[in-house]
Amino acid sequence: MQTVQEIKQLAMDQIRQGGADAVTLSGIVREMSMSPAALYRYFANRDALLADLVFDAYNELADWLTGLELGAGSAVKNLDAVLRGTRRWALEHPNAYRLIFQTTIGSGEEFAADRLIPAASRSMAVIIDALAAVTGQQEATLVDNRQRAEVSVSEALRTWGDRSGLSEFSTGVLALALLTWTRLHGIISLELGGHLTATGIGANTLFDLEVQAIHSQAASLPPATKHLSH
Amino acid sequence: MQTVQEIKQLAMDQIRQGGADAVTLSGIVREMSMSPAALYRYFANRDALLADLVFDAYNELADWLTGLELGAGSAVKNLDAVLRGTRRWALEHPNAYRLIFQTTIGSGEEFAADRLIPAASRSMAVIIDALAAVTGQQEATLVDNRQRAEVSVSEALRTWGDRSGLSEFSTGVLALALLTWTRLHGIISLELGGHLTATGIGANTLFDLEVQAIHSQAASLPPATKHLSH
DNA sequence: TCACTAATGTTAAGACCACTAACTTAGCGA
DNA sequence: TCGCTAAGTTAGTGGTCTTAACATTAGTGA
Numbered sequence: 001m002q003t004v005q006e007i008k009q010l011a012m013d014q015i016r017q018g019g020a021d022a023v024t025l026s027g028i029v030r031e032m033s034m035s036p037a038a039l040y041r042y043f044a045n046r047d048a049l050l051a052d053l054v055f056d057a058y059n060e061l062a063d064w065l066t067g068l069e070l071g072a073g074s075a076v077k078n079l080d081a082v083l084r085g086t087r088r089w090a091l092e093h094p095n096a097y098r099l100i101f102q103t104t105i106g107s108g109e110e111f112a113a114d115r116l117i118p119a120a121s122r123s124m125a126v127i128i129d130a131l132a133a134v135t136g137q138q139e140a141t142l143v144d145n146r147q148r149a150e151v152s153v154s155e156a157l158r159t160w161g162d163r164s165g166l167s168e169f170s171t172g173v174l175a176l177a178l179l180t181w182t183r184l185h186g187i188i189s190l191e192l193g194g195h196l197t198a199t200g201i202g203a204n205t206l207f208d209l210e211v212q213a214i215h216s217q218a219a220s221l222p223p224a225t226k227h228l229s230h
Numbered sequence: 231m232q233t234v235q236e237i238k239q240l241a242m243d244q245i246r247q248g249g250a251d252a253v254t255l256s257g258i259v260r261e262m263s264m265s266p267a268a269l270y271r272y273f274a275n276r277d278a279l280l281a282d283l284v285f286d287a288y289n290e291l292a293d294w295l296t297g298l299e300l301g302a303g304s305a306v307k308n309l310d311a312v313l314r315g316t317r318r319w320a321l322e323h324p325n326a327y328r329l330i331f332q333t334t335i336g337s338g339e340e341f342a343a344d345r346l347i348p349a350a351s352r353s354m355a356v357i358i359d360a361l362a363a364v365t366g367q368q369e370a371t372l373v374d375n376r377q378r379a380e381v382s383v384s385e386a387l388r389t390w391g392d393r394s395g396l397s398e399f400s401t402g403v404l405a406l407a408l409l410t411w412t413r414l415h416g417i418i419s420l421e422l423g424g425h426l427t428a429t430g431i432g433a434n435t436l437f438d439l440e441v442q443a444i445h446s447q448a449a450s451l452p453p454a455t456k457h458l459s460h
Numbered sequence: 461t462c463a464c465t466a467a468t469g470t471t472a473a474g475a476c477c478a479c480t481a482a483c484t485t486a487g488c489g490a
Numbered sequence: 491t492c493g494c495t496a497a498g499t500t501a502g503t504g505g506t507c508t509t510a511a512c513a514t515t516a517g518t519g520a
Binding site: 102163183185197199206210 | 249251328331332333334337342346347350351386387389390393405408409411412413414415416417419420423424425426427428429430431432435436439440443447
């Protein structure tokens with residue numbers, strides 16, 4: 001079990017330096033003074049090792065988000081911290097981020113369902129909590145538009161929410177949480193790929209704009225009835 | 231030159247089937263009944279070939295967007311067509327999309343500036359046009375919030391706009407265009423990675439929600455003064 | 461016509477890489 | 491002591507990119 005940890009540790013080092021492509025079993029065993037074949041006692045093949053690393057990385061993100069120091073400031077500040085924290089983690093661990101969100105490594109049917117989805121839900125829960133705490137702090141200018149959409153998607157959201165232990169949140173919060181999640185990753189992934197440099201406007205300021213839009217949309221939601229604790 | 235085309239053609243076939251990782255020079259020359267070394271007459275190495283393919287793929291997306299049949303319907307319908315068209319292209323060419331937006335292949339300093347940025351600008355221009363045509367169709371509920379942000383970022387946007395031949399657009403339109411771009415890719419990249427399946431709510435409906443939010447934000451912008459042609 | 465050149469190949473080889481089969485070795489429980 | 495299992499080994503197969511040196515061909519200027 002300790003050997004497994006050492007293998008993963010070395011593989012993660014390779015990822016940090018050169019991304020998933022840079023992971024080579026030869027390099028790992030060279031570092032461990034082991035014969036190449038020995039590695040197959042611990043992982044079925046290279047892909048299995050990478051899948052494990054995807055799982056670990058996903059959980060590290062979730063841990064980081066869960067461990068954010070919240071509660072001290074206002075709900076608005078907390079939401080800000082969560083949004084910016086997600087981006088910060090990605091910028092500090094670009095190759096780990098790419099491993100999770102820009103590869104198809106862990107996409108195997110049952111692997112994803114059993115291991116990846118829980119990790120994803122943990123991250124999402126942090127965002128949902130932060131969003132719900134901000135709702136209803138401003139008159140609901142956007143509600144009209146959104147409610148029209150909710151009619152068609154409310155069932156799906158309700159199903160997802162109930163199945164994920166999120167029954168206490170309105171479909172409006174759930175919908176905005178999903179959009180927040182995709183918007184975050186939109187900026188982050190383009191930023192990491194260098195696709196925003198052409199615009200001259202830095203990713204920083206663009207991110208500020210998006211954060212502001214999310215705040216504004218959250219504030220215009222009807223107030224959350226429960227779970228306003230933090 | 232025709233040989234170059236054949237090489238790229240075969241490489242693109244490999245990408246379509248298995249992504250960038252599946253591109254192997256051996257496989258290409260095998261298909262062409264050539265010796266492996268001959269390939270280096272046409273490309274410096276494997277990365278140079280891939281960089282060329284990134285460039286081609288990016289331009290194909292731009293061509294596709296530019297070639298969309300617009301103008302027949304209303305401005306709102308046109309914006310819809312552009313947004314949904316982007317996603318459709320990605321879903322129909324998932325591996326080409328990943329090649330562009332989820333690899334760091336063409337990130338070489340001068341290569342990106344000289345070849346990739348023009349292609350990116352072409353795609354972006356389509357979106358900006360469609361957005362500008364929709365502005366001012368509703369009272370400006372969101373302007374207050376955005377204008378506060380514009381103060382801090384307006385210079386950057388102005389610089390970018392002027393340098394890219396987009397002087398006629400307001401910074402509001404430019405900002406929303408950038409956010410639209412990142413939001414599109416946020417949903418698309420998570421969808422392609424299978425990261426939205428956990429939510430139960432389909433990517434389709436989530437995309438609808440985002441499109442609606444973009445429409446709504448565009449409508450609340452001050453009317454565009456020029457370039458209202460289509 | 462003839463030598464020179466450029467384009468376009470080739471063969472051969474080096475240095476990696478993932479992975480497999482077969483064998484060894486050490487420890488441990490019955 | 492016997493047999494089982496965990497954790498290694500060596501040796502080898504077949505795949506990969508890439509380079510160096512050599513071969514062929516077509517065209518071109520003198």
